[in-house]
Structure formats: structure tokens, C-alpha cells
Amino acid sequence: MANIVTSACCVVLAAVVVVYAQRRSQQGARIQYEKIGSDVTMQCGTLGSEASVTWKVNGTDVENRREDDGPRLALKQVDLSVNGLYSCFQNPTGELKDQIILRVGNPPKEPIVTCRSNTYPKGFYCSWHLPHPTYIPTEFEVSVRHGLQDLQVQKDPIHKNRCHVKLPEIFSNNKYRVNVTATNALGNASGFLAFDEISIVKPDPPEKVVANPIPGNPRKLEVTWNSPSTWPDVETFPLKYFLRYRPLILDTWQHMELSDSTSYTITDAYAGKEYIIQVAAKDTEIGTWSDWSVAIHATPWIEEPKQIIITTTTEADENETTPSQASPSAKPQVGDTLGSSSAALTLSANLFITCIIVLII
Amino acid sequence: MSLCLFLFFSLFILSGHYGPLAVLLATLLHTLRVSAFNVTDASSATAIQRTYELTKYLEHQLSTLTVSYLTYLGPPFNDPDFTPPRPNNSASLPSAATRLDLWKGLDNRLRLSENHRAYSILLGALKGLAAGTLCPSLQRSLQHFCTGLHGLLVSIAGVMTSLGYPPPLPSGEDIPNYFTPKPGSFDFSRKMGGFWVLKELQTWLWRSAKDFNRLKKKLPIPRRRTHMFIACPGIPFHW
Numbered sequence: 001m002a003n004i005v006t007s008a009c010c011v012v013l014a015a016v017v018v019v020y021a022q023r024r025s026q027q028g029a030r031i032q033y034e035k036i037g038s039d040v041t042m043q044c045g046t047l048g049s050e051a052s053v054t055w056k057v058n059g060t061d062v063e064n065r066r067e068d069d070g071p072r073l074a075l076k077q078v079d080l081s082v083n084g085l086y087s088c089f090q091n092p093t094g095e096l097k098d099q100i101i102l103r104v105g106n107p108p109k110e111p112i113v114t115c116r117s118n119t120y121p122k123g124f125y126c127s128w129h130l131p132h133p134t135y136i137p138t139e140f141e142v143s144v145r146h147g148l149q150d151l152q153v154q155k156d157p158i159h160k161n162r163c164h165v166k167l168p169e170i171f172s173n174n175k176y177r178v179n180v181t182a183t184n185a186l187g188n189a190s191g192f193l194a195f196d197e198i199s200i201v202k203p204d205p206p207e208k209v210v211a212n213p214i215p216g217n218p219r220k221l222e223v224t225w226n227s228p229s230t231w232p233d234v235e236t237f238p239l240k241y242f243l244r245y246r247p248l249i250l251d252t253w254q255h256m257e258l259s260d261s262t263s264y265t266i267t268d269a270y271a272g273k274e275y276i277i278q279v280a281a282k283d284t285e286i287g288t289w290s291d292w293s294v295a296i297h298a299t300p301w302i303e304e305p306k307q308i309i310i311t312t313t314t315e316a317d318e319n320e321t322t323p324s325q326a327s328p329s330a331k332p333q334v335g336d337t338l339g340s341s342s343a344a345l346t347l348s349a350n351l352f353i354t355c356i357i358v359l360i361i
Numbered sequence: 362m363s364l365c366l367f368l369f370f371s372l373f374i375l376s377g378h379y380g381p382l383a384v385l386l387a388t389l390l391h392t393l394r395v396s397a398f399n400v401t402d403a404s405s406a407t408a409i410q411r412t413y414e415l416t417k418y419l420e421h422q423l424s425t426l427t428v429s430y431l432t433y434l435g436p437p438f439n440d441p442d443f444t445p446p447r448p449n450n451s452a453s454l455p456s457a458a459t460r461l462d463l464w465k466g467l468d469n470r471l472r473l474s475e476n477h478r479a480y481s482i483l484l485g486a487l488k489g490l491a492a493g494t495l496c497p498s499l500q501r502s503l504q505h506f507c508t509g510l511h512g513l514l515v516s517i518a519g520v521m522t523s524l525g526y527p528p529p530l531p532s533g534e535d536i537p538n539y540f541t542p543k544p545g546s547f548d549f550s551r552k553m554g555g556f557w558v559l560k561e562l563q564t565w566l567w568r569s570a571k572d573f574n575r576l577k578k579k580l581p582i583p584r585r586r587t588h589m590f591i592a593c594p595g596i597p598f599h600w
Contacts, residue, residue, distance in 0.1 A: 121461050167461075168460075169458045169459060169460050169461070170458070170459065170460075170461050170464060171457040171458050171459060171464070171564060171567065171568040171571075172457075172458040172564075173456075173457070173458070173560050173561065173563070173564040174458070175444055194442070194444075198567060235578070236465060236575065237571070238574065284570075284574065285567060285570045285571060285574075286567060
């Protein structure tokens with residue numbers, strides 16, 4: 001038991017030492033960023049121009065190096081393949097003099113900014129991306145201006161290229177101006193977007209879209225949904241909806257624009273056909289339609305097929321008869337109607353009175 | 362109360378076959394009694410709905426009119442990305458912008474009077490703009506829009522009256538000088554002024570749609586069936 005524990009401890013210790021040594025070997029290394037396609041010169045520490053050094057990249061010798069370069073290493077028209085850890089060793093001692101991590105990349109180009117408000121009137125968020133990759137670490141700074149006021153910007157905890165801003169007021173015709181500056185070791189670039197409050201409003205799609213068949217109605221489907229949960233105040237800022245549906249077998253959609261109710265009954269479905277249904281949402285006054293919701297499938301109610309039992313009579317069974325059980329539910333229904341005629345009359349009289357009352361009002 | 366008693370007694374006396382008929386009679390009388398109360402609520406609701414629809418119509422008309430007017434002003438005003446600075450005396454133009462909590466908390470009367478005040482001032486400014494427009498067809502379009510805007514003012518005043526609020530006072534505020542017509546004068550500051558009048562109008566029409574939507578929701582819309590059952594909650598229907 002003690003032996004096993006000791007062995008385990010030794011293994012762990014050895015691993016720690018190896019990792020530490022590796023880290024240490026890179027700790028003295030500095031990072032050098034260079035532009036793709038440019039000519040690069042690396043200098044080995046502070047050695048004089050007469051010094052003779054040997055260069056290694058990631059532990060292997062550097063190819064095609066001129067001997068009279070002294071403490072420098074020149075690389076022409078670099079591309080991404082030259083990335084690596086470069087070490088220089090002084091000749092003839094072989095002493096490690098310097099370590100450089102070479103990273104090639106591009107300076108950033110103007111970022112492309114887009115903004116959207118799916119939480120109107122609380123706030124909006126902006127996203128950006130670079131049209132061309134930089135291949136080296138790039139940081140972004142965002143500033144938002146509204147008229148003469150600078151607004152506070154909150155970085156998104158998950159997405160590196162997104163930030164959130166609260167709307168300071170509503171019904172404003174001052175533009176919002178979002179400026180994004182991308183910076184890396186090779187340069188910087190700025191992009192901006194200016195917009196009016198109403199032009200960026202776009203809700204998230206409706207949620208929990210459900211379509212149910214209605215028993216006894218082979219051409220109807222009842223569709224219900226919820227307003228998007230990100231929309232903060234659907235009472236004060238109501239949404240209107242757009243429903244589209246089609247049978248799976250056809251390509252053309254049917255559309256229905258609806259006011260702020262969150263349910264609709266399709267009444268012209270083809271009997272027995274599976275339907276695909278989607279819903280979108282929009283603020284009743286401003287902005288644009290949301291994306292379509294997740295598509296749901298539903299089939300209208302189909303009548304239960306009647307049980308038909310085929311009886312075959314052979315010569316041996318001639319004397320026996322099997323009663324047919326066609327439409328087992330038909331006869332009892334007829335019987336019920338005949339038996340409750342008096343109750344029906346009273347009921348119809350009461351309904352008639354109620355109708356008159358409703359009509360008067 | 363007396364009606365409830367009548368209903369109760371009529372049911373009690375005329376029970377059995379004539380029970381439903383008694384209910385019918387009582388309800389008829391009740392309906393006649395409450396019909397006067399229903400009219401005021403119904404007319405306010407209709408007036409608000411009409412005003413809401415008018416703002417939507419005017420908003421649509423204004424977007425077409427703005428395109429024509431900015432083309433008439435010429436560059437850089439007809440550039441969709443161009444926003445001129447506000448003129449020095451633009452503080453006299455009513456701004457629709459407000460904080461969310463303040464807007465939500467507006468009482469009905471203040472909400473309506475703010476709308477009325479804004480459109481009164483903007484109508485005056487727009488009239489001055491129209492008078493100073495040199496293009497005849499554009500001038501006619503602007504004047505036609507002024508008529509529509511005047512209709513909106515009348516509609517808002519109608520809503521205020523139907524809700525029992527005192528009618529709005531005529532606006533005594535001065536219209537900024539640069540809106541008064543100076544034929545032939547076509548300097549940049551007048552153009553800037555024209556741009557911002559239309560911009561403020563556009564914003565107000567969008568805001569008004571939301572204002573009237575909110576009024577619609579806050580006002581209890583009468584439902585006739587609800588009234589019938591609320592009449593005498595203690596008395597069950599016996600057939």
C-alpha cells in the first residue's frame with residue numbers, strides 16, 4: 001500500500017517538474033508579431049554583429065540560413081508556416097541566448113458592426129466582426145454616442161464580439177452612433193454604425209408554438225404560441241404575429257397576419273395531410289419582423305375507421321351465423337335521441353330565450 | 362337595486378313555465394337602463410380607435426411627403442445618411458422623446474394634452490414651411506397634409522371631451538421666426554429647420570400610435586355579456 005502511494009507521488013512530481021521546465025524554457029521568450037508577406041529579421045539578444053549563432057525553430061535547425069548574418073535571422077515574405085518558437089545558441093559554446101515566439105498576421109481592417117433591439121424598449125445589443133482574419137490576438141473597444149451623450153456599454157460575458165447598451169429614452173429622433181475600434185500589435189481600425197431607435201427593433205421569434213388537431217373537425221388545426229420571452233413588456237408594447245402554414249407535400253405557403261392574439265385556428269387544412277407551421281412576431285408599430293419560429297408539424301383530426309369484420313361461411317359453418325358489428329356506435333346514438341326528446345325541447349326553448357336576450361343587447 | 366328586486370319578484374311569482382319570460386323582461390329593462398352608461402364608454406373607445414388609425418394614415422402619408430420635400434431641398438438633405446445639426450431655436454419644437462418610466466406613468470389627460478400641444482405647434486410650423494415652398498405641387502401636398510393634421514387635432518380634442526376632460530386650450534406659443542415665409546430666401550438654416558419639422562412630426566406620429574394604443578388598453582372597453590351577468594350576481598337563473 002505504502003509503495004503504491006509513494007510511486008503515485010513520484011509520478012505526479014515528475015509530471016509537475018516537466019511542465020514547469022517547459023514553461024520556464026518559454027518564459028524568457030518574447031513574442032514578435034509580423035505582417036504576412038513582409039520580410040522579417042529576428043535579432044538574437046544583444047549580441048554584437050560579429051557574433052556567430054545557430055538558430056533553431058521548435059527544436060529543429062533553421063534551413064537555408066546565410067552564415068554571415070551574425071546574430072540575425074532573416075526570413076523573406078513570411079506566411080503562416082513560419083510561426084513557431086525560435087531559439088538562438090551562441091557558437092561555439094551552444095549557450096542559449098534568446099528565444100522569440102514568431103507570430104505572423106495582419107493588422108485589422110474596418111470592423112463591420114450590426115445592432116439590434118430584441119428587448120425594446122429596454123436596450124439593444126451590437127455585434128461586430130472583422131472582414132478578414134488577423135490570425136493574431138485582437139482587442140475591441142466599443143463606444144456608443146446618443147446626441148451629445150456617451151452611453152455606458154456592457155461587454156457580453158459569453159460572446160467576445162458583442163456588447164449591450166441600455167436605451168436612455170424612447171421616441172427619440174437623435175441617432176445612435178456605435179464605434180468599434182479593433183487593435184492588435186500590427187495596427188488598428190475603426191468601424192461605426194449610425195441608426196435611429198426604431199430601425200433596429202426586431203423581436204426574437206415566438207416560442208412554444210403548438211398545433212393541435214380538433215376532435216370532430218378534419219379540416220381544422222388549433223395553433224397557439226407564446227410571445228418571445230426576451231420581449232420585456234408585451235402589454236405596453238404589443239406584438240403582432242404572422243402565421244404561415246403548408247401541407248408537407250406542397251411548396252406554397254399560406255399566410256395569415258394576426259393582431260396581438262396568441263392563437264389561431266386553421267380552418268382550411270386538407271383532411272389527413274401533415275402540415276408544417278411557423279409563426280413570426282413584430283412590434284405593432286415599428287421595426288422589422290422576427291425570424292420564423294421553429295417549424296412544427298401537425299395533422300388534422302382523422303375519423304376512426306369503422307370496424308368491418310368479414311364473415312366467411314364454409315359448408316361446415318352453414319348453420320351458424322356471425323352477427324355483423326358494423327357501426328357499433330350508430331344504433332345507441334339513435335336510441336339516445338329518441339329517449340330524450342322532451343329534455344331537448346326544454347333545452348331548445350331555453351336556448352331560444354337566451355338568443356333573444358343576446359340579440360336585444 | 363330596484364331592478365334587481367323587480368327581477369327577483371318576477372322570477373318568484375312567474376316561476377315554472379313563465380320563468381324564462383320573466384328573465385327576458387327584466388333583462389330588457391336592465392338593458393334599457395344601462396344603455397345610457399354604455400354609450401359614453403363605447404364612444405370614447407371608438408374615438409380613440411379612430412385617432413389611432415388616423416395617426417397610422419398620416420404617418421404613411423408623411424413618409425412619401427418627406428421624400429419629395431428632401432428631394433426639393435437638394436443635397437445633402439436628400440442623402441439618407443445625412444442628419445443636419447439642430448438649428449439654434451429648435452428648442453421650440455416639441456420633442457417626443459421621453460424616459461420610459463415617465464411615459465408609462467402619464468395619466469390619460471396629460472397624455473392627450475401633450476399630444477394635442479405637440480401637433481398644434483407642429484401644424485403651425487408646417488403651415489409656415491408650406492407657405493415658403495416655391496414648388497407649387499409640393500406646396501399643395503404640404504397644405505393637404507396640414508388639413509390631415511388639423512383633423513388629427515380635432516380628433517384628439519374629441520377624445521378628451523368624450524372622456525370628460527376639458528377641451529385643450531389653443532396654443533399661444535410663438536412659431537419660430539425662420540418658419541415664417543420669406544419668399545426667395547433659401548439659406549441653409551431654413552432648410553435645416555424644414556428638415557427638423559418633418560423629422561419631429563414623423564417621431565410624434567410614431568409615438569402617438571403607441572400613446573393611443575395605451576389609452577385603448579387602459580380604458581375599460583364595455584362588454585355587453587359581462588354587464589348582463591354582473592346585473593344581479595346573487596340570483597341564479599332558474600328555467
